[in-house]
Amino acid sequence: xxxxxxxxxxxxxxxxxxxxxxxxxxxxSDYFMHWFQRAPGEGLEWMGLVDPEDGKxxxxxxxxxxxxxxxxxxxxxxYMDLTSLRREDSATYYCAVTSYCTSITCPPDxxxxxxxxxxxx
Amino acid sequence: SSDLTxxxxxxxxxxxxxxxxxxxxxxxxxxxxxYQQRPGxxxxxxxxxxxxxxxxxxxxxxxxxxxxxxxxxxxxxQAMDEADYYCQAWGSSAVLFGGGTKLTVx
Numbered sequence: 001x002x003x004x005x006x007x008x009x010x011x012x013x014x015x016x017x018x019x020x021x022x023x024x025x026x027x028x029s030d031y032f033m034h035w036f037q038r039a040p041g042e043g044l045e046w047m048g049l050v051d052p053e054d055g056k057x058x059x060x061x062x063x064x065x066x067x068x069x070x071x072x073x074x075x076x077x078x079y080m081d082l083t084s085l086r087r088e089d090s091a092t093y094y095c096a097v098t099s100y101c102t103s104i105t106c107p108p109d110x111x112x113x114x115x116x117x118x119x120x121x
Numbered sequence: 122s123s124d125l126t127x128x129x130x131x132x133x134x135x136x137x138x139x140x141x142x143x144x145x146x147x148x149x150x151x152x153x154x155x156y157q158q159r160p161g162x163x164x165x166x167x168x169x170x171x172x173x174x175x176x177x178x179x180x181x182x183x184x185x186x187x188x189x190x191x192x193x194x195x196x197x198x199q200a201m202d203e204a205d206y207y208c209q210a211w212g213s214s215a216v217l218f219g220g221g222t223k224l225t226v227x
Contacts, residue, residue: 036164042206043123043221044156044164060216085194094163099123100175105211107154 001025001099003112011036014086019115021078021095025107028076029053031097035069035080036106039091047093049104050078058104092116125208132225133198141222143208146191149214151210153191155184161203167206168193173201200226 021033035047041111048059052071059067068081078095093115096108125145130166133139143153155168168184171191181196191210195202201227208219 010150038158042156043205044209046209046216046218096164105152107156107166107169107209109166109169111165118130 001098002073003095003097005093005095005109005112005115007119008116010120011085013043013119013121015098015119016081016083017085017117019080019082019093019095019117021080021112022076023076023097026099028071028090029073030105031099031102032106032108033069033071033078034096034098035067036094036096036112037089037091038094039088042091047080051080051104082117085117087119088117124215124217125210127206127208127219127222129220130223130225130227133187133195134227135200136197139195139198139202139224141193141195141206141208141224142190143192143219145210145217145219146189148186148191148210149189151217153184153186153208153210155182155191155193156207156209157202157204158207164207196225198224198226202226 001108002024004022034049037045044089047063048070070079082118095112098106152170156164157166167182171186172184183194205221207221210217
């Protein structure tokens with residue numbers, strides 16, 4: 001299982017960032033893909049997930065309304081869009097997949113390398 | 122503030138046992154898992170469903186749960202175990218996270 005994320009980004013406040021997560025090594029539609037945030041000096045935070053089989057999503061209330069997670073089954077890639085960026089969104093973002101379990105409550109066991117997003121004017 | 126409570130830091134001597142707790146009112150009937158994150162690296166799942174170890178995780182990592190508290194235990198702690206550890210549980214319509222514990226191996 002391999003998850004390769006897109007490169008770092010620098011964005012202005014109010015902008016939107018899109019991060020991609022290209023997957024390989026497993027059947028893409030079989031397992032949920034999660035996204036997490038780790039801001040400097042802060043802990044890990046779960047943002048949401050997508051079921052690539054049908055595109056259904058589930059978001060954390062902390063990001064509801066600003067995050068959109070989509071899955072492209074033609075390229076086995078998942079995308080995470082975060083809108084209305086603010087300085088406190090400066091963080092490393094990770095995609096992560098649960099490869100051993102098809103339940104939505106099973107935590108992910110494979111992680112991408114992380115994508116650093118800096119929000120600055 | 123986090124949904125689950127962890128001690129901010131735990132210190133342990135090499136070869137000794139480290140225990141990191143995770144507690145929360147809503148933890149009792151849910152499975153807990155634990156992630157390890159070393160500086161500059163992606164998180165690693167070390168325990169899931171309270172006490173199960175993913176493939177490749179050393180046997181010195183173990184988990185347990187009782188009531189509203191889950192515990193990660195590292196036996197024979199090694200210098201390479203120095204990292205931040207996070208507990209997580211799936212609540213009703215939400216993912217619960219602890220604030221993280223910095224494990225220092227002195």
